[in-house]
Amino acid sequence: xxxxxxxxxxxxxxxxxxxxxxxxxxxxxxxxxxxxxxxxxxxxxxxxxxxxxxxxxxxxxxxxxxxxxxxxxxxxxxxxxxxxxxxxxxxxxxxxxxxxxxxxxxxxxxxxxxxxxxxxxxxxxxxxxxxxxxxxxxxxxxxxxx
Amino acid sequence: xxxxxxxxxxxxxxxxxxxxxxxxxxxxxxxxxxxxxxxxxxxxxxxxxxxxxxxxxxxxxxxxxxxxxxxxxxxxxxxxxxxxxxxxxxxxxxxxxxxxxxxxxxxxxxxxxxxxxx
Numbered sequence: 040x041x042x043x044x045x046x047x048x049x050x051x052x053x054x055x056x057x058x059x060x061x062x063x064x065x066x067x068x069x070x071x072x073x074x075x076x077x078x079x080x081x082x083x084x085x086x087x088x089x090x091x092x093x094x095x096x097x098x099x100x101x102x103x104x105x106x107x108x109x110x111x112x113x114x115x116x117x118x119x120x121x122x123x124x125x126x127x128x129x130x131x132x133x134x135x136x137x138x139x140x141x142x143x144x145x146x147x148x149x150x151x152x153x154x155x156x157x158x159x160x161x162x163x164x165x166x167x168x169x170x171x172x173x174x175x176x177x178x179x180x181x182x183x184x185x
Numbered sequence: 186x187x188x189x190x191x192x193x194x195x196x197x198x199x200x201x202x203x204x205x206x207x208x209x210x211x212x213x214x215x216x217x218x219x220x221x222x223x224x225x226x227x228x229x230x231x232x233x234x235x236x237x238x239x240x241x242x243x244x245x246x247x248x249x250x251x252x253x254x255x256x257x258x259x260x261x262x263x264x265x266x267x268x269x270x271x272x273x274x275x276x277x278x279x280x281x282x283x284x285x286x287x288x289x290x291x292x293x294x295x296x297x298x299x300x301x302x303x
Binding site: 058061062063105106107108110113114115117119121122123146147149150171172174178179180183185 | 199201202203205206209210211212219222223226227230234247249252254255256257263264265266267268270271274303
């Protein structure tokens with residue numbers, strides 16, 4: 040997996056509900072394949088965090104993502120996020136079980152609540168042992184529009 | 186670059202993001218209020234970019250000043266214009282090293298696997 044799997048609903052939410060310069064984006068972790076959720080968040084109208092089975096974050100560091108910039112350069116819009124390192128401290132992450140899917144969602148938009156931008160598939164189920172880190176590299180930009 | 190000034194700007198940015206988050210998610214903020222937070226963030230981020238990019242050459246391909254990020258363990262300069270996005274980025278443990286790498290056109294490629302465990 041090399042790219043973010045964009046959620047269709049995000050295309051609408053980002054222009055109608057989100058403030059990309061100022062909203063808070065957050066990482067969510069799940070061990071359930073998006074297509075296997077009771078209501079898959081990949082479906083039209085269902086792209087919200089409420090449709091994702093999240094793991095427990097008991098020993099996890101902050102999941103808040105830092106936005107570096109939101110703007111256009113020479114006619115290409117980019118949302119640039121600073122890479123984030125999630126660390127397990129005081130125990131494993133999750134404290135029981137594993138995770139495989141890393142979602143990015145907008146925590147500020149209330150209607151719909153917590154719309155998902157997209158997700159990454161790590162490719163296998165993992166657990167961060169106490170003291171371990173996972174770096175999520177957002178690449179050159181989370182997404183562009185030109 | 187004055188690291189204290191950088192840190193102060195980062196903290197201001199975080200505070201405005203928090204205020205905006207609290208007010209917007211409450212559903213009580215006016216359009217004008219939210220617009221104010223947005224502009225404040227644009228201004229603060231522009232100031233931070235100006236501080237960080239001092240000494241960096243413009244992109245040799247498109248002539249744009251590179252965008253500078255403080256990643257978890259290094260600084261990174263990258264060109265955000267369409268033709269260069271993903272192709273021109275340089276990094277260094279310290280900002281001065283990242284700027285030097287950028288000016289010397291010592292580019293790196295973002296990892297193919299965006300997640301790694303350590």
